[in-house]
Amino acid sequence: MTAVRTSPAGAWAVVPAAGRGTRFGGELPKQYLTINGKPLIEHALRALLSHPGVAGAVVALAPDDTHWPGWTEVEGKPVIRCVGGTERADSVLAALHALSDDAHDDTLVLVHDAARPNLWHRDITRLLDSAGDNDGAILAAPVRDTLKRAGDGGRIECTESRERLWRALTPQAFRRCALRDALEHAARDGIAVTDEAMAMERTGARPRLVEGREDNLKVTTPADLALAEFLLARRVHP
Numbered sequence: 483m484t485a486v487r488t489s490p491a492g493a494w495a496v497v498p499a500a501g502r503g504t505r506f507g508g509e510l511p512k513q514y515l516t517i518n519g520k521p522l523i524e525h526a527l528r529a530l531l532s533h534p535g536v537a538g539a540v541v542a543l544a545p546d547d548t549h550w551p552g553w554t555e556v557e558g559k560p561v562i563r564c565v566g567g568t569e570r571a572d573s574v575l576a577a578l579h580a581l582s583d584d585a586h587d588d589t590l591v592l593v594h595d596a597a598r599p600n601l602w603h604r605d606i607t608r609l610l611d612s613a614g615d616n617d618g619a620i621l622a623a624p625v626r627d628t629l630k631r632a633g634d635g636g637r638i639e640c641t642e643s644r645e646r647l648w649r650a651l652t653p654q655a656f657r658r659c660a661l662r663d664a665l666e667h668a669a670r671d672g673i674a675v676t677d678e679a680m681a682m683e684r685t686g687a688r689p690r691l692v693e694g695r696e697d698n699l700k701v702t703t704p705a706d707l708a709l710a711e712f713l714l715a716r717r718v719h720p
């Protein structure tokens with residue numbers, strides 16, 4: 483893995499893409515499934531790198547990835563690869579390390595799943611506008627459904643309040659070193675964090691919730707892929 487010089491101007495995208503897609507199933511990792519002739523990861527990278535506030539991207543790949551097309555540039559901006567880890571948080575941490583020490587500590591990083599192909603510029607802009615303080619910000623969507631807690635035997639134990647509950651989306655935006663330290667701390671404590679905000683919360687930070695488009699979906703199952711196809715077919719970029 484090569485250390486990278488980063489531009490002081492602009493945020494950097496960090497794209498974890500080292501997952502196996504176990505819940506999706508199949509041989510091909512889901513980030514390489516195509517919609518409109520482009521793999522999901524390309525949709526994600528183009529959405530990020532075509533935004534004027536994003537200077538480049540670091541992509542974390544599985545060590546045995548044979549599908550990565552070898553891009554070093556997308557939308558005229560640099561794309562760097564590194565080897566990801568066992569869990570998503572390990573992959574994000576590896577990508578943060580791949581940004582060299584001469585990158586500013588306070589460079590803003592936007593961590594975005596390779597498996598979220600329907601990201602819009604307006605959401606990136608709103609996130610960048612809100613992520614200036616040291617606690618960072620994430621895109622999120624309010625929970626809309628009535629929530630049931632399961633008891634024994636597949637029966638409902640109770641109805642949970644959805645008040646103040648949000649679904650975490652990506653990108654999630656933080657200062658590079660603050661996020662690196664938070665992820666390292668969680669790893670040392672043996673805590674499996676499922677998103678970047680969770681690692682930051684453990685340090686006492688209170689990241690801002692920025693309401694994002696509800697159709698910024700993560701492709702997790704085949705049903706999600708069909709929905710993403712529907713959404714992207716109607717989309718006029720960016």
Ligand SMILES: Nc1ccn([C@@H]2O[C@H](COP(=O)(O)OP(=O)(O)OP(=O)(O)O)[C@@H](O)[C@H]2O)c(=O)n1
Binds near residue numbers: 500506
């Ligand atoms: N060790 C890992 C695990 C996940 N990811 C990435 O994190 C994003 C969101 O994770 P998820 O949807 O959980 O992807 P997978 O781990 O591939 O799916 P599954 O949990 O079903 O195996 C994806 O872009 C995935 O490639 C990663 O970079 N490194």
Ligand SMILES: C[C@](O)(CO)[C@H](O)COP(=O)(O)O
Binds near residue numbers: 570650676677700702
């Ligand atoms: C980061 C994430 O996409 C936010 O929704 C999510 O946490 C990824 O992992 P998950 O296992 O699918 O929740």
